[in-house]
Amino acid sequence: MCALVVFLASAGVAAQALTTADDLPPAIVLKPLFAQRAQLLDVALLDRGGLLALDRSEVARYELAEELSTVQTAPRWRKLESVALPPRAWPRDLRGHLTRVSGQYNVLLPGTACTVQLGPLRMTCNDARAAWAYGIPNEGLEPGRNYFTTPEGLAAYGGTSLSDGKGALIADRQGKLLQLDENRRPLAELGAGDDVIRVPTVCRGRADYYLAASHGPDGDVLRAFEIDGGRLVQAAPDFPLPGLFTSLSNVDLKAFVITRLPGGDRYDAFQADISCRR
Amino acid sequence: MTRFKPTFLAAASALLAVASLDAARPHYGGTLRVEATDAAAMRRVNALAYETLVTTDTAGALRPVLALSWQGEGGGRRWTFRLRRGVKLHDGTTLQPSQAAAALRAVHADWQIAADGDGLAIETGRDAPALPWELADQANAIVMKPATGPSIGTGAFRVERVEAGRIALRAHDDYWDSRPFLDAIEVRTNRLPADQLTDLEAARADMVTIQPTEVRRMEQRQFRVEASRPMELFALVFEAQAATAASDSLRRTLAAAIDRGAIARVVLQGRAEAADRLLPAWVSRDGLHEPGAAGEPLTRAAVAAMPVSRRTVALRVAAADPAAQAVAQRIAVNARDAGFVVTVQSPAGLGPRFDARLLRLPIRGVTAGAALSDVMAALGPRSIALAARVTPPEPGDPSDTVLRTERALLERAVIVPIVHVPELYAVSPRLESWNGPTVVGSGAWNLANAWLSAP
Numbered sequence: 028m029c030a031l032v033v034f035l036a037s038a039g040v041a042a043q044a045l046t047t048a049d050d051l052p053p054a055i056v057l058k059p060l061f062a063q064r065a066q067l068l069d070v071a072l073l074d075r076g077g078l079l080a081l082d083r084s085e086v087a088r089y090e091l092a093e094e095l096s097t098v099q100t101a102p103r104w105r106k107l108e109s110v111a112l113p114p115r116a117w118p119r120d121l122r123g124h125l126t127r128v129s130g131q132y133n134v135l136l137p138g139t140a141c142t143v144q145l146g147p148l149r150m151t152c153n154d155a156r157a158a159w160a161y162g163i164p165n166e167g168l169e170p171g172r173n174y175f176t177t178p179e180g181l182a183a184y185g186g187t188s189l190s191d192g193k194g195a196l197i198a199d200r201q202g203k204l205l206q207l208d209e210n211r212r213p214l215a216e217l218g219a220g221d222d223v224i225r226v227p228t229v230c231r232g233r234a235d236y237y238l239a240a241s242h243g244p245d246g247d248v249l250r251a252f253e254i255d256g257g258r259l260v261q262a263a264p265d266f267p268l269p270g271l272f273t274s275l276s277n278v279d280l281k282a283f284v285i286t287r288l289p290g291g292d293r294y295d296a297f298q299a300d301i302s303c304r305r
Numbered sequence: 306m307t308r309f310k311p312t313f314l315a316a317a318s319a320l321l322a323v324a325s326l327d328a329a330r331p332h333y334g335g336t337l338r339v340e341a342t343d344a345a346a347m348r349r350v351n352a353l354a355y356e357t358l359v360t361t362d363t364a365g366a367l368r369p370v371l372a373l374s375w376q377g378e379g380g381g382r383r384w385t386f387r388l389r390r391g392v393k394l395h396d397g398t399t400l401q402p403s404q405a406a407a408a409l410r411a412v413h414a415d416w417q418i419a420a421d422g423d424g425l426a427i428e429t430g431r432d433a434p435a436l437p438w439e440l441a442d443q444a445n446a447i448v449m450k451p452a453t454g455p456s457i458g459t460g461a462f463r464v465e466r467v468e469a470g471r472i473a474l475r476a477h478d479d480y481w482d483s484r485p486f487l488d489a490i491e492v493r494t495n496r497l498p499a500d501q502l503t504d505l506e507a508a509r510a511d512m513v514t515i516q517p518t519e520v521r522r523m524e525q526r527q528f529r530v531e532a533s534r535p536m537e538l539f540a541l542v543f544e545a546q547a548a549t550a551a552s553d554s555l556r557r558t559l560a561a562a563i564d565r566g567a568i569a570r571v572v573l574q575g576r577a578e579a580a581d582r583l584l585p586a587w588v589s590r591d592g593l594h595e596p597g598a599a600g601e602p603l604t605r606a607a608v609a610a611m612p613v614s615r616r617t618v619a620l621r622v623a624a625a626d627p628a629a630q631a632v633a634q635r636i637a638v639n640a641r642d643a644g645f646v647v648t649v650q651s652p653a654g655l656g657p658r659f660d661a662r663l664l665r666l667p668i669r670g671v672t673a674g675a676a677l678s679d680v681m682a683a684l685g686p687r688s689i690a691l692a693a694r695v696t697p698p699e700p701g702d703p704s705d706t707v708l709r710t711e712r713a714l715l716e717r718a719v720i721v722p723i724v725h726v727p728e729l730y731a732v733s734p735r736l737e738s739w740n741g742p743t744v745v746g747s748g749a750w751n752l753a754n755a756w757l758s759a760p
Contacts, residue, residue, distance in 0.1 A: 119483035119754065120331045120739060171484055172333050184330050200332070202758075221329045242329035272329045290741070 053230050055238070055249050055266040057284065057297040059101035061089070067285050067294035068123035071132065071278040073145070078104055080296075081123050081134055085109045086141075088148050108148045115139060120173045126160055127279045135159050137168040160277075162188030162225070163195050163211070174200050179211050185222035185275065190235040191254055198222050204239050204250075206259050217252065217259060219243065222275040226251075226282045230303040236262055238282060238299060240272040247272040249284065251301055263301070270295060331739045335757035336489040339750075340501040340513045345667065345728070346494050348443055349750045350472055353490070354395075355446035355458035358386050358405075358425075359437050361671055363534070363746040365587070367437050371405065371447060371459060372425075381434035381701075387424040393479035395463035396451065408447045409440075435701035441671045442700075461485045461753035470495050486739065486756035498627075502731070511733040511757070512743070516628040517573035523731040531732055533748035535578055535585040535725030538666045539632055542684065547618070547660035548691040548719045555616065556718035558602040562643035563636055569724050572631050576729060580722035583711050585668065587746075588676045589704070608644030617646040621659035624651040632723065633663045668725070673707040675700035684720065692719040734758075 061070055066083040073079055078089040089104035115138070123136045125143075134141040134150065140157035141150050156167045163186045165175045174182050177197070186197035194214065195207045204220025205213050219241035226236045237252040237259065247270070251263040270286030273294065277283075282299040341349075358372035367375075372386040392400040402420035409427070410418050417428040429436060439445065448456045455464035462474040462485065474490040496504075501513035505528065515523055520530050543556060565579035582589065608616055618640065622633045630651055637647040650656050666683045670676035678697040681689055689695070693713040698706055714720055728748045736743060739754040 116479060116481070117483060119486060121483075171478070173330060174333075202329070202332075240329065247329050 053228075053236065053251065053253075053263045053301050053303045055251050055263050056300045056302045057249075057266070057269075058300075059295065060283070060298050061102070061104060061296040063294055064292055065294070066121065066287075067273070067296060068121065069125045069274055069276050069278070069285070070283050070296040071125040071127065072281055072298070077107075079125060079132060079143070081125050082294075083112075083117065083121055085111050086125075086134060086143060086148065086150060088145065110143075110148050110150045112136070112141075112150075113139065113152045116171075118171050118173055122168060122173050122274065124159060124274075124276050125278050135167065137172070138170050140167075161186045163197065177211060181205075181207075181211070185224070187223055187225040187237065189237075189254060189259075190225065191257070193257060196223050196237055196239075196252070196259060198239065198241075202242065204241065215258060217261075218250075220250075221247075221272055224275050224277040224282055226277065226299070226301055227280050228301040230301055236301040238275065238284075238301070240268070240275050240284065242272065247286070249299065275299075331486050331737070331756040332758060333486050333756070334488050336491055337487050337512065337736065337752065337755065337757060338504075338510045339490060339492045340496045340504055340510045341492065341494050342496060342498060342501070342514050343494070346492060346514070347472075348669075349748065350464075350474070350492055351446065352443050352460070352749050353462045353474060353752060354460040354464050355443075355448045355456070356460050357443065357446050358388075358440050361438065361441050361747065363587075365671075367441065371400070375437050377434065377436065380432045381436055382428060382430075382432060384427045384433070384436050385421060385424055386427070386440075389481065390423060392459050392481045393477075394449065394459055395457040395477055397479065400447070400459055404449060405447050408449060409445065411448075412445060431701075433701045435672050435674075438672045439675065439700045442669075442675060462490060465489075480753070482753070485753040487752065490752060497625075505731055505733065508733070511736045512730055515729045515731045517576040517726055517729060518628045518631055519731070520574045520576050520729065527734060528731040529734065529736075530576075531730045531742055531744040532576060532727040533729075533744055534587050534727060534746040536668050536728050536748050537726050538580060538583060538585075538668060538680065539577075539629065539723040539726065540580075540583070540664055540666055541620075541636070541661050541721040541723060542664050542688050543661045543691070543719045543721075544659065545687075545691060548717070550717075552615070553717050554603055555608070555611075556721070558608060558643060559618065559640055559645060560718045560721040561602040562639045562645075563721070563723060564639050565724055568632055568635050572635050573628070573724060573726060577724040577726040580725045583666075583680050583714065583720070583722055584673060584676055584707075585725040588668065588670070589673050589708070589711075602643075605642070605644040613646055616644060617648075618661055619657065619659040620647055620649050621656065621662045622649060622651045624653045626665070629663050629665060636663070636723070663723075670700065672700050672702075673704055674698035674702035677707050677711055681714075688720065689714070692717060 069081045071079045076091045080087045087109035088107045090107055092103040092105040126133045132143040138156055139152055140155050141152035143150050158165050159167050164178050168175050174184050176182050182200040183197040186195055188195045193209050197205050198220035199205055202219055204217040206215040208214045220239045221241055223239040226238050228236050239250045247268040248265040250265055252259045253262040268286050270288050273287050274285040283296055284299045285296045287294045356370050359367050360370050362368050371389055373389050375386045377384045388402055394400050402425055406418045406420045406425055419426050448458055450456050461477055461480045463477050465475045466473040472492040476485045476488050478484050504510035505513045523530055569577040569579050620633050622629045633649045637649050640647040666680050668676050669679045681697045695710045695713050698710050730744055732743055735758045737756050737758055741751055743751055743755055745751050
């Protein structure tokens with residue numbers, strides 16, 4: 028586990044005298060949450076301090092090992108139980124998400140949808156293309172692939188509707204972040220992007236920010252956007268990720284990002300947030 | 306209110322539009338274009354299509370492929386391999402143990418191989434404690450020949466078409482270890498090295514073979530260089546008239562004069578390892594340092610005092626091999642410093658008589674015995690007979706047996722190891738890898754994990 032609890036990217040603007048907290052531009056904050064060697068797809072924080080981890084082979088439930096966790100270190104977890112994913116010929120770049128609907132956890136995998144029951148952990152899976160919670164009509168990932176297709180035929184790795192109800196933001200298959208209008212036609216290109224989620228955060232009076240992961244010449248980064256006059260504008264400086272970007276998700280109003288080391292033998296999950304308090 | 310106002314604040318910033326748009330996520334689709342020089346490429350292509358029961362990792366340890374587990378009995382006279390279930394062949398059917406047994410029997414007619422439940426039972430008729438390592442060799446891949454069309458197997462790609470100088474591969478959608486990202490691979494073989502570099506630079510190829518002498522130039526042009534572990538030996542091999550017992554001390558002196566470190570570091574641009582043995586460390590694994598030849602070398606004065614005819618060496622190098630020519634020129638410089646008169650000849654056809662050749666000997670085997678056997682086969686019976694009276698080791702022979710044979714071959718300095726070199730490739734920046742390098746230590750192409758970024 029990483030020893031540093033919070034990574035924080037400050038806005039690289041000149042400090043001004045008598046600046047108050049509300050005046051500060053927002054910053055992306057990452058908190059180390061969980062790490063393992065197996066290919067980690069998604070995590071969710073459970074009520075009463077537990078954690079659900081979805082990886083290439085199983086869903087596992089962990090409890091916080093409080094005796095091993097201190098404020099100086101990332102949380103340590105104790106595995107309580109696990110349930111295997113159904114055997115399938117999964118894509119090499121397998122993507123999967125945990126969702127929670129009406130208190131029920133679900134696992135979404137390419138061509139497979141599962142419901143998860145806690146205590147004891149059980150999982151029921153069906154071979155079905157279920158829509159992923161992108162806020163854009165979809166039928167889930169294309170079979171054997173790592174992208175979905177909008178009804179208009181745009182292939183994308185991820186997307187989200189905009190909180191003003193006027194369009195959407197997608198990370199298309201060419202690795203570009205595109206703002207779409209109400210008819211889901213490209214409106215603006217916002218640079219590189221491999222996935223994007225909406226992060227409900229009250230900061231400077233705004234209710235929602237958008238976190239995008241992208242690949243840059245100096246490594247993978249997180250970028251934050253906000254809506255200004257109907258257009259998306261960058262809200263915080265790029266945040267360098269401590270590894271290769273793997274997954275970005277929003278479970279139960281909490282955002283998570285997963286990275287992997289270049290050798291692929293360690294996956295790290297972080298809780299991501301937009302903060303204007305430092 | 307203070308706003309974050311970076312230079313790229315504007316929504317559809319033109320600055321961002323021209324920034325790198327490489328995707329972090331692997332991109333499915335596309336056709337990879339590979340060019341290679343010779344038949345060695347066929348081994349790499351075959352490994353993409355036809356899998357073995359087991360493989361070895363960079364440390365030489367066995368790893369499962371089509372076999373999940375294996376067990377030997379009776380000193381290795383009988384082995385059982387439990388096969389992975391549900392593995393799809395390229396024709397969509399499921400691999401049966403009886404098919405795997407038949408494929409291995411086609412290679413080893415003298416072995417007793419039987420399907421046994423979901424596994425195979427193999428009896429070689431000899432003590433074979435290293436049989437799993439032997440089976441890791443690509444020669445033992447599970448290959449089936451249908452009535453028509455190319456052979457089929459279980460690998461990540463299927464052979465779609467084989468033509469003169471071209472092989473077309475397609476992704477195996479039902480591959481047991483996940484479909485590859487690429488849709489197809491086109492391999493052009495027997496391409497001249499200069500043509501390969503031209504095609505890479507003109508974006509007509511994505512991956513080409515290169516020589517160590519081209520590494521710096523490729524890196525300067527922003528191509529990525531990928532390397533296997535040492536898979537080839539540069540060695541001097543003397544001809545009969547220069548391999549007499551009377552000239553033993555002269556050959557040993559010449560062998561001792563060669564600055565192998567400088568050849569590896571300077572001439573081959575740090576992409577080679579000085580060699581005082583035939584086998585590189587990764588395959589011999591005995592950790593023993595064995596000088597190539599015994600006996601004190603002669604002094605420069607002693608060599609210079611000999612008649613010119615005795616201390617003259619005509620060194621033959623392949624005309625179409627600039628890397629070998631560069632190594633030969635450096636050997637000539639070292640030899641002249643030691644009092645020899647060396648001429649390097651690279652005739653396009655028949656040339657004048659020569660005393661030694663600079664050869665490139667492939668090191669293929671997974672075991673030390675198999676690797677030395679390959680080297681001896683490449684040297685040929687005439688050179689072996691000049692060096693020592695030895696027979697090639699068996700793939701499963703113990704390391705001390707292999708070491709004795711290797712030592713005997715080097716004893717009289719008829720065969721003089723110079724450097725071990727890897728297989729090298731220059732790779733387009735648009736070729737990316739999901740996991741691991743594109744060329745792994747064994748030289749295999751890790752193309753199931755490769756993907757092409759958007760053009």
